[in-house]
Amino acid sequence: MKDMIVNEFKEVAIERSDYPPEKVKQILANETVAVLGYGVQGRGQSLNMRDNGVKVIVGQRKGGKAYDLCLEDGWVPGETLFDPEEAAAKGTVIQYLLSDAGQKDMWPKLKPLLTKGKALYFSHGFSIVYKDQTNVIPPADIDVILVAPKGSGTTVRRLFLEGRGINSSFAIHQDATGRARERCLALGVAIGSGYLFETTFQKEVFSDLTGERGVLMGAIYGLWLAQYEVLRAQGHSPSEAFNETVEEATQSLYPLIGERGMDWMYANCSTTAQRGALDWFKKFRDASKPVFESLYESVKTGEETRRTLEANSKPDYRQSLEKELKEIAESEMWKAGAVVRGLRPERQ
Numbered sequence: 001m002k003d004m005i006v007n008e009f010k011e012v013a014i015e016r017s018d019y020p021p022e023k024v025k026q027i028l029a030n031e032t033v034a035v036l037g038y039g040v041q042g043r044g045q046s047l048n049m050r051d052n053g054v055k056v057i058v059g060q061r062k063g064g065k066a067y068d069l070c071l072e073d074g075w076v077p078g079e080t081l082f083d084p085e086e087a088a089a090k091g092t093v094i095q096y097l098l099s100d101a102g103q104k105d106m107w108p109k110l111k112p113l114l115t116k117g118k119a120l121y122f123s124h125g126f127s128i129v130y131k132d133q134t135n136v137i138p139p140a141d142i143d144v145i146l147v148a149p150k151g152s153g154t155t156v157r158r159l160f161l162e163g164r165g166i167n168s169s170f171a172i173h174q175d176a177t178g179r180a181r182e183r184c185l186a187l188g189v190a191i192g193s194g195y196l197f198e199t200t201f202q203k204e205v206f207s208d209l210t211g212e213r214g215v216l217m218g219a220i221y222g223l224w225l226a227q228y229e230v231l232r233a234q235g236h237s238p239s240e241a242f243n244e245t246v247e248e249a250t251q252s253l254y255p256l257i258g259e260r261g262m263d264w265m266y267a268n269c270s271t272t273a274q275r276g277a278l279d280w281f282k283k284f285r286d287a288s289k290p291v292f293e294s295l296y297e298s299v300k301t302g303e304e305t306r307r308t309l310e311a312n313s314k315p316d317y318r319q320s321l322e323k324e325l326k327e328i329a330e331s332e333m334w335k336a337g338a339v340v341r342g343l344r345p346e347r348q
Contacts, residue, residue, distance in 0.1 A: 002195075014196040016165050019189040021052065027186040028054050034091025035059065036084045036106075037098040038066040041123050044153030045095065045191040047073060048160045052190045056080065059087030088113040093183065095121045100305075101312035103127045104134040111139070117176070119143040119183050125205030128173055130305045144174035145184035147191060148204050156192050165194020173201050209299045214292055224249075228333045238336035246333075247340055 001018055004011045019027075035046040036059040049056045057080050060070050075081035088094050088110055096103055096110070104127065114120060120138050122128065125146060127136035138144050148169040149156045159166050170188050172180045188196045199207075212218070224245050231241035257265050266274055298304050311317065328334060341347065 011197060014170070014185055014188070014198075016189050016194050019186055024186045024190050025053055027182050028093075028190065031055065031092045031183070032057060032090060033093045033095060033187070034087040035095045035097060036088060036110075037096075037102065038070050039097065039099070040153030041149070041156070042095070042097040042153070043069065043073070044155075044157035044160075045097070045123070045149075047157060048192040049187075049190045051160070054190050057082060057087050057090060059084035085109055085113065091118070093119040093121055093187065095123075096127070097123060099312065100124065100126045100134075101309055103136060104309060105313075107134065107136050114139050114142050116141040119145055119177075119180065121184075121187060122146045122201075123148050124208065125171070125201035125203075126209075126305065128201045129205045130302055133302060133305055133309055138174060140174070141176050142174070143177050143180035143183060144172075145180055145187075146171040146173065146201055146204060147184060147188040147193065147196070148208065149191070149193065159194075160192035165192055167195050167197065168193040169199045169204050170196045171199050171201050171204060206296070206299050209304055210292070210296050213295055213299075213304070219288065219291075225333060232332070238332055239340055242333060242336040242340055246337060 002013045002015055004013055031054070033046075033049060033054055033056045035042050035049075035056060038046070038058060038060045042058070042060075046056050046058055058070055058075050059082055060067050061083055070081050071077075082090065084098075084106065094110070094114065098106060107127075116139075120142055122144075123146065125148075127134045128138075128144065131137050146169070148171075150167045150169070151159075156166050168188055168191075170184050172184060175181065177183075185196060228241045228245045231244065232238065236244075253265065260268075266277060269277070311320075314320070
């Protein structure tokens with residue numbers, strides 16, 4: 001364990017070394033982990049656990065790309081691959097990794113299979129925190145735990161294969177067996193976490209929904225698009241506008257910020273860039289902070305989840321989603337991006 005103190009706020013990070021392979025195997029020796037759903041998180045986490053020697057089975061319905069991917073990855077029908085309900089019945093730990101809307105839909109079928117002593121595992125606090133909308137209320141005699149990797153399942157798998165680890169949050173919502181914490185942390189390391197930081201289901205989902213709508217995806221794309229459109233309106237070419245907006249950020253600055261921090265970046269750029277950044281960052285903060293405050297309130301009140309569940313439960317959801325994504329893919333900025341990326345030396 002490692003103590004972290006920032007401005008007198010103390011946290012304790014659980015390190016991978018606190019749960020070496022033999023300890024993880026000992027804790028999980030009598031467990032069968034049933035992973036329900038083979039989306040990006042289900043795939044990454046299940047493969048990492050399997051490679052770490054954990055007994056894993058997957059619950060995925062026949063038909064479709066996800067089932068075909070299960071077969072490609074070596075899951076064997078009738079041995080390690082089952083329908084979700086059968087996998088849940090066989091599992092002692094149920095990793096509930098369906099989409100949030102999917103979790104709501106399957107809950108009436110899953111709940112009777114959660115017998116005494118099992119553990120129900122989430123990677124997102126959505127269904128538990130917004131139980132008034134999802135009706136996901138676990139039985140009192142099971143453990144309810146969470147491990148939330150701070151990245152996509154693709155990243156979880158890639159970092160694991162590189163011998164690295166992703167940072168994750170963990171939380172204990174219900175400890176019926178007295179073993180919820182050790183189960184949670186052993187699973188957290190088994191799925192590929194390098195460090196684990198304790199939180200609550202509520203704090204995890206509030207920060208996660210705010211982050212993905214904010215600087216992780218929604219806000220950053222909004223800022224990129226605004227700058228790109230201003231540059232184009234002022235006569236800059238598509239490639240120049242894209243390079244100065246996205247390419248330099250993702251290929252040069254962001255990796256360095258991730259490695260060294262923004263303070264290092266400010267201290268190690270040209271004096272002209274330094275002066276401009278110092279003069280303008282507070283203006284962007286002041287302009288965007290009210291939007292973030294409104295966003296957080298929408299998350300806190302449950303408005304974001306209501307809209308998400310309503311949209312994602314519609315019969316034509318996939319068609320509507322594909323239409324929205326197509327509009328982004330066919331926008332000039334991302335057409336320019338495809339051309340610029342294709343010119344990178346490693347792609348030649």
